[in-house]
Amino acid sequence: MGCGVPLLVPGLRRKRRDGDQRAVSRANHPSQAGDMVVVELTNKLHTEGVVIHWHGIRQFGTPWADGTASISQCAITLERPLFTGGHILLPWALWNAKISRIVRISDSGRGRWEERAIPLRRRFDLLLSDWWHQSVHHQEVGLSSKPFRWIGEPQTLLINGRGQYNCSLAAHYSNSSSSQCRLRGSEQCAPHILHVLPNKIYRLRIASTTALASLNLAIGNHKMVVVEADGNYVQPFAVDDLDIYSGESYSVLITTNQDPSNNYWLSVGVRGREPKTPQGLTILNYHPNSASKLPASSPPVTPLWSDYNHSKSFTNKIFASMGSPKPPRNYDRRITLLNTQNKLNGYTKWAINNISLTLPPTPYLGSIKHGLRNAFNQKNPPESFSNDYDVMKPPVNPNTTTGDGVYMLGMNTTVDIILQNANALSANVSEIHPWHLHGHDFWVLGYGEGKFSTKDEKKLNLKNPPLKNTAVIFPYGWTALRFVADNPGAWAFHCHIEPHLHMGMGVVFAEGIQHLNRIPLEALACGLTGKMLMTANNHN
Numbered sequence: 001m002g003c004g005v006p007l008l009v010p011g012l013r014r015k016r017r018d019g020d021q022r023a024v025s026r027a028n029h030p031s032q033a034g035d036m037v038v039v040e041l042t043n044k045l046h047t048e049g050v051v052i053h054w055h056g057i058r059q060f061g062t063p064w065a066d067g068t069a070s071i072s073q074c075a076i077t078l079e080r081p082l083f084t085g086g087h088i089l090l091p092w093a094l095w096n097a098k099i100s101r102i103v104r105i106s107d108s109g110r111g112r113w114e115e116r117a118i119p120l121r122r123r124f125d126l127l128l129s130d131w132w133h134q135s136v137h138h139q140e141v142g143l144s145s146k147p148f149r150w151i152g153e154p155q156t157l158l159i160n161g162r163g164q165y166n167c168s169l170a171a172h173y174s175n176s177s178s179s180q181c182r183l184r185g186s187e188q189c190a191p192h193i194l195h196v197l198p199n200k201i202y203r204l205r206i207a208s209t210t211a212l213a214s215l216n217l218a219i220g221n222h223k224m225v226v227v228e229a230d231g232n233y234v235q236p237f238a239v240d241d242l243d244i245y246s247g248e249s250y251s252v253l254i255t256t257n258q259d260p261s262n263n264y265w266l267s268v269g270v271r272g273r274e275p276k277t278p279q280g281l282t283i284l285n286y287h288p289n290s291a292s293k294l295p296a297s298s299p300p301v302t303p304l305w306s307d308y309n310h311s312k313s314f315t316n317k318i319f320a321s322m323g324s325p326k327p328p329r330n331y332d333r334r335i336t337l338l339n340t341q342n343k344l345n346g347y348t349k350w351a352i353n354n355i356s357l358t359l360p361p362t363p364y365l366g367s368i369k370h371g372l373r374n375a376f377n378q379k380n381p382p383e384s385f386s387n388d389y390d391v392m393k394p395p396v397n398p399n400t401t402t403g404d405g406v407y408m409l410g411m412n413t414t415v416d417i418i419l420q421n422a423n424a425l426s427a428n429v430s431e432i433h434p435w436h437l438h439g440h441d442f443w444v445l446g447y448g449e450g451k452f453s454t455k456d457e458k459k460l461n462l463k464n465p466p467l468k469n470t471a472v473i474f475p476y477g478w479t480a481l482r483f484v485a486d487n488p489g490a491w492a493f494h495c496h497i498e499p500h501l502h503m504g505m506g507v508v509f510a511e512g513i514q515h516l517n518r519i520p521l522e523a524l525a526c527g528l529t530g531k532m533l534m535t536a537n538n539h540n
Ligand SMILES: O=C1O[C@H]([C@@H](O)CO)C(O)=C1O
Pocket: 150, 424, 431, 500
């Protein structure tokens, strides 16, 4: 589940550090950094297990609440509740920040900067998603079939769950036969409108929970100043549009300094894949204009889907703000992960160093803690790939194998990950993959073209690399990450494109599990750990 999950839900208890635990009513008591939040979840779905992943929350000391079935815990099944809790760290603190913060703002590129106090309460949360009108089960069956059936592109892009389908916000500008959405609020395609006052500064917190689409977001006539990425402050920079990949989040500041007699479009469009999906639209509605007054000009045009230089230029502007923690200067271990599309007995897969991930029935956290060596392959997966592999060409031998091994990391060691992209199965195709790490933030040390080599080493940014939890690899490129394995647990690291994860595009890291005192029984009650518990009970 994505970053914008409203945490203040019925059944939620908040535990203060001082031990005062009480029911929290909706919305009035936003959580604060350091709070222990306990969410009681009951699954009433008849046919599916459920887990919640608190994307961006690192779960220090509570790795069993990370919400990754088969990795951190057992899935919650019909009517079996699980109490999940976690310390709410920086991202959540930012999400609820009410304080003013001094931010340096550029004056639309003219090079002067000024300092202003930003009242952060003026803010909008924009949750971006992509919508297929077919069911997810149908998609899953296609992906796991021979011949393979790809899910295709989404039919609709959604902003806060609202998008255009039967009627169109932009019909006024296009030759489309669909009717114009009238913005009365009752139509299916009526958007969530952003009501603003002239001459104010607003913070937009943007998170992408798309299953596939890489997106570009722009607001007609308005610059955006990026101030935060994945819950960490960055050096502010101004842009006309921003790229956001699945699993990422940003905060931007906008100043409502345009002609107040107009409204303005906010548009979202597809990047990196040939777009077959109309733009997602909403309106910046300047007070006191009517929200249904259409903007004077047409919606901002999304940059050409294949203009990767545009995307790279945005990504390369992201640096940590002053005072952010710096990475250790040296690494203890470097793992290079080659991303390839492969075949396995006629099925289409994605593989990392030629292993396509399959998850075992017993979650790693419990099986490692209790030394159940039969639960998964005890051999570490490969640290790298063959030197003579040509990343610019389709694989010479496209066949892959599956595996469920884990990269066992030394507690508190510094780990470098080089994500290496390659050509997919078809010639001249290499795709974007946003990689998301659980349990940690990582420093993004750099991006580059082709195969990573020792000469690229000197170009890595150890001075002010941004801290993120999701980072993209560009087609035919590499991305270098560094993190400290300081959080006891078993952690997924995977492509955030859902069908790609389904097809095996991920790995698992584990560190320091012996340091954990006790794993709650609810997280162990399945697979071999479940059996172990039953045997222990029978002996008692
Ligand atoms: O995993 C994928 O499969 C398809 C295509 O490569 C084969 O149909 C696609 O676009 C993906 O991202």
